[in-house]
Amino acid sequence: MSIKMDNVGQSFPKPDEEGMVCIVDSIDLEINEPSINMLLGPSGCGKSTILKMMGGVRPFGVACPTAGEIFINGEACHGPHNDVVMVFQKYANRPDLSIWDNVAFPLTLSLWKKRIPPQEREERVREMLEAVGLADKAALRPSQLSGGQNQRVALARALVLRPKIILMDEPFGALDAQTREEMQHLLIELQEKHNCIIVFVTHDVEEALLLGDRVIVLSTKPATIAENFEINEPKPRSSIWLGSTYANQQREKILSVLHASTSKDFQ
Amino acid sequence: MWNPYLPLSKSTKRISTFGSLAFVLFLWSLLSGLNIIGPDKLPSPWDVGKAFATLTWSETDQQKTVERSLKEVTIEIEKDAILPAEQCNQVCVPLYDNPAIQSIEECEIDWKDEQYPEGILWCSTKIVEGQSLLWEATYWSVSRVFLATLATLLIGLPMGILMGASTRINALLSPIVDPLRSTPVVAILPILVIWLGIGEVMKIAFLVLGAIVFLIPMVRDALQAVPQTYWISARDLGATEWESVQKAVLPMAMPRIADAIIASVSIMWTYITVAEYVNAEKGLGQLIQNAKRFSAMDQVFVGIIVIVALALVTYQLMVKLKQSLYPWESEL
Numbered sequence: 125m126s127i128k129m130d131n132v133g134q135s136f137p138k139p140d141e142e143g144m145v146c147i148v149d150s151i152d153l154e155i156n157e158p159s160i161n162m163l164l165g166p167s168g169c170g171k172s173t174i175l176k177m178m179g180g181v182r183p184f185g186v187a188c189p190t191a192g193e194i195f196i197n198g199e200a201c202h203g204p205h206n207d208v209v210m211v212f213q214k215y216a217n218r219p220d221l222s223i224w225d226n227v228a229f230p231l232t233l234s235l236w237k238k239r240i241p242p243q244e245r246e247e248r249v250r251e252m253l254e255a256v257g258l259a260d261k262a263a264l265r266p267s268q269l270s271g272g273q274n275q276r277v278a279l280a281r282a283l284v285l286r287p288k289i290i291l292m293d294e295p296f297g298a299l300d301a302q303t304r305e306e307m308q309h310l311l312i313e314l315q316e317k318h319n320c321i322i323v324f325v326t327h328d329v330e331e332a333l334l335l336g337d338r339v340i341v342l343s344t345k346p347a348t349i350a351e352n353f354e355i356n357e358p359k360p361r362s363s364i365w366l367g368s369t370y371a372n373q374q375r376e377k378i379l380s381v382l383h384a385s386t387s388k389d390f391q
Numbered sequence: 392m393w394n395p396y397l398p399l400s401k402s403t404k405r406i407s408t409f410g411s412l413a414f415v416l417f418l419w420s421l422l423s424g425l426n427i428i429g430p431d432k433l434p435s436p437w438d439v440g441k442a443f444a445t446l447t448w449s450e451t452d453q454q455k456t457v458e459r460s461l462k463e464v465t466i467e468i469e470k471d472a473i474l475p476a477e478q479c480n481q482v483c484v485p486l487y488d489n490p491a492i493q494s495i496e497e498c499e500i501d502w503k504d505e506q507y508p509e510g511i512l513w514c515s516t517k518i519v520e521g522q523s524l525l526w527e528a529t530y531w532s533v534s535r536v537f538l539a540t541l542a543t544l545l546i547g548l549p550m551g552i553l554m555g556a557s558t559r560i561n562a563l564l565s566p567i568v569d570p571l572r573s574t575p576v577v578a579i580l581p582i583l584v585i586w587l588g589i590g591e592v593m594k595i596a597f598l599v600l601g602a603i604v605f606l607i608p609m610v611r612d613a614l615q616a617v618p619q620t621y622w623i624s625a626r627d628l629g630a631t632e633w634e635s636v637q638k639a640v641l642p643m644a645m646p647r648i649a650d651a652i653i654a655s656v657s658i659m660w661t662y663i664t665v666a667e668y669v670n671a672e673k674g675l676g677q678l679i680q681n682a683k684r685f686s687a688m689d690q691v692f693v694g695i696i697v698i699v700a701l702a703l704v705t706y707q708l709m710v711k712l713k714q715s716l717y718p719w720e721s722e723l
Contacts, residue, residue, distance in 0.1 A: 181623050204627050216624040219719045220642050232638065235629040265719055285628065 125207070125288035125321060126197055127178060129153040133191035133346075134173055147173055149346035150192070155338075158319045160312070162332040164378065165342030166386055171325040174347065175291045178323060180204040196289070206235070209287040213294045215278040217266040224262040227252055227280045236285065252280040255314065272303035276310070283314060289321045296331070305363075308335055312359050329378055333371055334361050341378055343385030351381045434689035439696070442689035446525040446678075455518045457486045461500070461510040470510070474500050483514035492516060524678065529697060531673040535591070535666065536659050536705075539598035543655055547603045548648070551610025555644070556636040561611060571604040577665055589670040601662040602655035609654065613647035614640055646720040649713040653706060660702035664694075675701075 132151045135144035147170045155161055165171050180203045182188040196205045209230075217226050230236055231245040240248070253259045256276040258269075266274055275295055282290055296304045312335065315322050326332055332339045336355055343350040353374060357365070365371055399407075416436060422428045423435035430438065466482055468474065474482075479498040498514040501507075554561040554568075580597055587593040617640045625639035626632075667676025675694050682690030714721075 176623075179627055181627050204629065206629060208627075210624070210627045212620055212624065214618075214620055216620045218621070218639070218643070220645075220717065229638075230628040233625075233628060233630045233634055235631075267719065281628075 125158070126154070126156045126195070127208075127289055127321060127323070128155075128195040128198075129174075129178070129192065130195065131192040132174075132177060132189045132194060134170070134177065134188060135190045136186060144190075146346040148177070148189070149348050151347070151349060153340065153349065155321050155323070158315070158321055159337040160315055160322045160324060160335050162336035162339045163323060163325045163342060164329065164332045164339055164382075165327065165347060166344050166382065167327050169342055169344035170347030171327075171342060172293050174342075175210070175293050175323065175325050178289075179208055179210045179291050181210065205289075206285075207288040209282040209285055209290055211275075211278050211282050211290060211292040211295050213297045215266070215274045217274055217277050217281075219266055222263055222265055223258060223269070223277055224249060224253070226266065226277050227284055229281060230285050248284050248286075249280075252284045255283070255317075256280045256310065270303070272299050272307055275299065275307060279311070279314065283318060286318065287320060289323070292322060292324045294325055294327070297326075304331075309360050311335065316359075329375055329382075330366060332378070333366060333374060335359075339374075339378060341381045341385075343381075350385050351378075353378060431686070431688065434692055438689040439692045442687070443525070443693045443696075446523070446690065446693055448521060448523050450519050450521040452517050453520055454515060455487070456513065456515040457483065458514075459486060459512045460507045461512060464512055466512070468500070471502050472500075474498060474512075479514070482512065483516075486514060487516070487518075489518070492518065525693070525697065527673055528675045528678045528694075529701065531671075532663050532667070532675040532698075533701065535594055535598065535674065536656070536663060539595045539602065539659055540656055542595065542599045543603045543606055543659075544652065546599070547606040547655070548610060551607045551648075551651075552614060552636075552641065554607065555611040555614025556640065565608075565611075568604065568607050572608060574604070576601045576604070576662070580665065580669070584669055593669070594666040594671070597666045598659045598662055602658045605658060606651050606655040609651035610644075610648050613644040613651060616647060617643040646713065646717040649709075649717065653709045653713065656709065657702060657706055660698060660705070663698065 129151045132148065133146065134148040135146045137143075138145050151174060163171050163174060176182070177189050177194060180194075180201055194201050196208060218229065221229065228245065228249045231240060231248070236245075250259070253262055256279055258273060258276055258280070261269065261273065266277065269277070278295070296307050299307060308331070311322070324335060333355065336353075339353040339355060340349055341351045341353070342348065355374060357370070361371075366375075419433075420436050423430065423433050423438075434442075464482060464486075466478070468478070480495050483495040483498050484492060494516075495514050496516045498512070500510050500512055502510045504511045550564070550568075554564055576597070579600065583593050583597050583600070587596055614636075621639045621643055622635050625635035630638060663674070664676035664679055667674040668680065671677035671680075675698050679691050679694035682688075682694065
């Protein structure tokens, strides 16, 4: 399994005038090993756009990407890939379906219906609900769950397809600190169990340090890769680890790169 | 403190509802009781009540005669003889074929009829016939609204869904559909009469036209109001384009589509009188038209009240149905 971005760029037409504005510029990125990869950058820098390009979801009405090529498992990819699944900050859980049906939703699509026999579909849903700790809530609706539980549902729905690559767009951004920590641990656990590549967008340096095997710091306007940090520390990492000298050093380095790239924007 | 979000208790709500209705009734009684507004302009509530009762059930006496050639009835009688009263009943009662008739008022045999030289039996009696004009009119109007609703949904729902799901189809059809929303539908009635005649087809087509110009844009807007995340998410999980509409966007849009349907049916009730303006033999609109012609203001009021009541009942039923079908909407 691998995901590779080869000199990828994205420009949008300016809303009121002629010409294009470049949002993402010449991104070169290659991920070959199961790992958690944090895309870290200031709000509005184009992180989500990069993620949408990887997911092959193009809701913009313009060509995407406008430059370069994205390869999934070595093959150039121009649409939603079956091995790639996205998780959104706002969960995208269906309010009209029960938790069970929400998780089972992808399996009702003709693409997966053909490939997965009914009995296995049911087993997968049950297994995923247990993995995220919501087996007893299967009959409830999303409105009856908390924000953290809803994000668990979204995770279960993504994992029920057993994807090789999961793209997460600030999935824990709306959660309180305690729930976020729980979810981070759950994510690490699930990633190790399913052995998949996770690309995780965040603007939170501490979250990046706690979760990432690799932290990719983005500069802004246009978004380019400013620096790549490898963090080879055992997981899960605690808040005490965050106070360690090593973590502090990494944090300082990341922040200085972020500051350099944003101050460029002000000049 | 005044709080516009505070829900009212059930009893407060009930008291308010009946209170305001009672106030209107009181004011109405006062105005017509003290003759402030004359009965030619505002019939009193009791007159309207009486008219309601008459329209609901009225009985009329009718003289009904039956004639039969003696060839067709078996009767033992000599030529030129007079029919005794007992035999008269025996022979005539079965001819009416009506269980309410047990005896006959008059009967005789005419032996000198030119057409029937063998003799003709002639029976005559009064029959009390009851009829409910209101029930008949309601039945016809409800049937028309029901058929028009079916047709509107059959045409309007697919069109609205297609327009909401595809910006191309929307761009193609909205220049036709959107201006129709502000077209005076009533002014189109004469055109419909020319095209479709004065029969039932014209009336139902008029109701459909009046409602569908609102239904289609509302259904389209319902689909477009669904957050894009659901569409993106479905596509990302492997849904085809049609599947992402059918399995993700459409179910999410259903409560608003249901609202659109409820609104269209309400609109139809306001148009029913206009639809029945031309050549209606039966219907609530025709009942009002007829009463107006004879200056029977009380009957006009009955017609209006019945239409409003029917519209309210259908509205409440549909809202209840919607709430039970989509309970999750109020939880959003």
